[in-house]
Amino acid sequence: MSRMAIHCYVLVCMAIAVQGVSFYAILKGVANATSLLGQTTDVEKLSKCAKLCENEDCASFSFNQQQTTCRLYSSRHIPSLDSPNDGYSYFQKREEGEFTNYTRLAQRFFFEDREWTVIQKRFDGSISMDRLWNEYKNGFGDTSGEYWIGLETMHQVTTNNPTSLLVLLESWAGVMKYALYETFTIASEHEKYRIDVSGYSGTAGDCLDTTGHNHMKFSTRDNDNDLTHNSCAKVFKSGYWYAGCSACNINGPMKNDTGKNERYAIVWHTFRNHFTPLRKSMMMMSNSP
Template identity: 30%
Template sequence: MKSLLFISLIFEMTFFCLPSSLPCEGELCPKVISMPLMDNMKASLKADIDVSQINRYLKAYIQQEIKKDVRTIIKDLVEKKLNNMKVEMSSRAEEKEMGKVCTDSVECQDNLDCINGRCSCNRSTYWNGIRCDQKLPSECEDISSDKDGIYLVYPKGKMTSRKISVYCIMSGNKKWTVIQKRTDGSMDFYRTWSEYSNGFGRVDEDHWLGNENIYRLSQDGTHELSIVLVDWEGNLMEANYSKFSVDSEEDNYSLSVSGYSGNAGDGMDYHNSKSFYTKDRDNKNGCAVSRHGGWWYDDCYQANLNGMYNGTINESGKYTGLVWFEWKRDYSLKTTLMMIRRKE
């Protein structure tokens, strides 16, 4: 566009400012073209225009622009090649150092830390098969904002990871990823294995984040679990666990939970090491069907936070409701919240 404007400007300047006589020699001699014109009375006219000066301007301008573009292209190619060489050399050095026995991070390459006696990618990066690459936020703990809300995360922080939406609760210097929420019974939790695996509900409302997502999140570092319970009188209790993880689907999303603290009573110890069950993949005791939920059942529970939302505290909800036996026995709770956080 700039070139066209420049050419147009030259043409206009030459047409209106062309001297009546020009000294010329060779290709500098005037080259005259005849142009048919029409006046406003539609009378035929003819104009002779000398284009030799236009040609000189155009030739000089085009040569200048070509030289400029070539210099820029060459410079960019050289810089790109040098950067690629630096990255390749750094990657080879990291690959050579990766997994080397160490006692301190100073013994490892700059981008590596000494973790569990081996040179490894530091917490903010991951090994992409060639080098340590910058991690994306893998959960709420990696989000820079201090405001509660919905965020996109990439479990394990890899670009190749399937991104998911999560609800984050920013509590002081701790940033929690919500994996379960029950508040009003608007979402049915009596679901199939596939539905519990994929997750269901809106993350800012009643929902289950999904066993596959919980598994991928909990395998990235050491996690803690916090459970908030509210009864129909507005009383609030907490059960916190210093270690929490869920195994893969091949291991039936079995639960690992320990390190209880809080005031609600340890309702999860009974479920530690148990497999997850649903109405279409129930255990031998038929707990998922009889207790109307999806959970880490055995015979059958001490907690049943994915049970039926009864909306009442009367006997009709006994055994099937949102139960935390250590606190309220078979009383069906009003609100439950489960959230996890990476500690290290």
């Protein structure tokens, strides 16, 4: 069981507004040192640092809460999965019409000596997964409980960084298994957030690829992109990368394991090679080695 040992910590992220100027926190900030405007400034609060970035020359800023220092930049930060070593939180201006829901990228785990960002978490059925397209796009839930980080965030991060996917699963009997995909990409909204994975290893089985979910577009009950004449998202009451319809839907309704085949549940068919309702699931992404 040592291979399943995981550790987590939570980073505090937020969105702020100063006199009509809206900023948002990004996952990690990769700042171009040549775009630094002036010198590091001493400020008491995050809001004061943001206020300094109101001028048109400032595109982004970073704030160190422990040192109470602020840095302004003339260019925008690049989202990254790398952990910063400088103690700064990174923010940038919200451009008109821009999707900026990086604030959900907050919970981190260590698994197999790698650091992972949680993008989906199910464990108590406290939130409904039967949601519309924009909710799956933007994310919902809370990092302290069940949540979905958002398809647009997945797309932005996996587009800018070579990324791996880790799926952790636990049965009602307490058996834990995992599926690791060394390559993980989510396409753009124009491409319906298609999922592409490769390089499987693990103990839970390669359910995404062997059962037809790989390379599928995402579907919700108001945006049906599966391969059936019906809406899988309506039938299974959840958004997912459906084919026809579901063999490994970890967004499915939460149900107890009664010993019977049950597809209308959190399932990963290759976990036991039949439809066994699972108790917990977690999807995570990390920089590819």
